[in-house]
Amino acid sequence: MTSLFDLSGKRALVTGASKGIGLASARLLSQLGAQVTVSARGEADLVRAASEIGARAIVADVSHAAEIERLVQEAGEIDILVSNAGGPPTGLPSLVDDEGWQRGFELTFMSTVRLSRALVGGMRARGWGRVITITSLTVGRPSLGLPVSNALRAGVTNFARSLALEVARDGVTVNTVAPGYTATERLQEVFKSPEDAERVMSRIPAARFGSADEVASAVAYLSTAGAAYITGQEILVDGGWSI
Template identity: 65%
Template sequence: MTLFRLDGKRALVTGGSRGIGLAAAHDLVRLGARVTIAARHEQALKAAADALGARWVVADVSTQEGVTAAVQAAGEVDILVSNAGGPPPGKPSEVSEEAWQAGYDTTFLSTVRLANGVLAGMRGRQWGRIIAVTSLTVGRPSPTLPVSNAMRAAVTNYLRTLALEVASDGVTCNTVAPGYTATDRLKALNRDPGDADKLTARIPARRFGQPNEVAAAIAFLATNEAAYITGQELRVDGGWSI
């Protein structure tokens, strides 16, 4: 039997046009899955899908309409990778109610809605993988990312709780928590090159992670070989959380 293959499985990856989402979609395609990527911007999405040989759907998963469109486009989803962009930085006392609501819709409620959209089929087939991309801030909150801290912690505990309900149906629910990873978001948060040097000096691996390194963890959790792993947080952070 060939190990670590996903032939015949259908995957939906949100935020799949760039960064960690794109890298995850690449690995799932490489393992044989039929992948649909979803994002908000058509041009980047179509270019990514063409390069991957994947299907694509324009969808804003911060809305129920966007979630429904993404799930319907992907068909019978065996593997869900819920990957939302990070909320903007700010001081906790200065975050507006609108910003809290946007973070709730985009980061937390999107994962709940996506899971609800695919769970019935997964349970019926007695096989499924729900994987959410969170952050190292779940375990070590950043003083300038209060919305991300709160919403990604909520996603983590939601999936831990859901894992208890669906484990006997062959469905696993896990999160992958990247550390400082070389994505556009990291560049936006650390515009001063000196900030990057200070950060890497504090990471035991002495470098930023790469999207493909996070993607490898996601792909592993999607395989048959990971069937007994559920309700877990897999940190990919170069030793930051040790």
């Protein structure tokens, strides 16, 4: 009997996969048997990551529609989409300019919309698919210095829920995974000092930052047949921060 967690024969595309949560997700999907294609902007890091996990690499900047179109064409049929991208611009809400908002919109929101729109039709036709988008705990608990992320990832969450309503009857699930404070390079950008990091950690019930592998475990589970009845959900991986 085939395991509910065996992804053999499934084809996955993971964006923002040269490091951090994207790389950890791609690695775990590969370990579960999926044929993985990874994508990111930086060629050197991406090629290194692909070699590490035995994945196919396609360099692309998902903040541009034409790059997404090329990526999808080169990737071919995909059963599992993990839509992940670097963090949008930071700053106080009153100080982020139009350019910052527009860059964040293309990178954070439209990348998920375009990738999903391009791939979900094939998933529906085959009667099986998974769309998983990496968001953030700030969707529900906004952070002062991350207004673009706060706003746009809330939009991504509701886009995912809307899409889930459309495709659920076709065997396709759509979910978001919302990491809490996770020990990646992005976290180093958010904290201005070691004292800031210590202050935040003291408020996490688990008393530590999460790891990329722990977030990837949620991504991997949602990708499997075992999670076929979970859709339209936001899965928090935050050490209890949101309790």
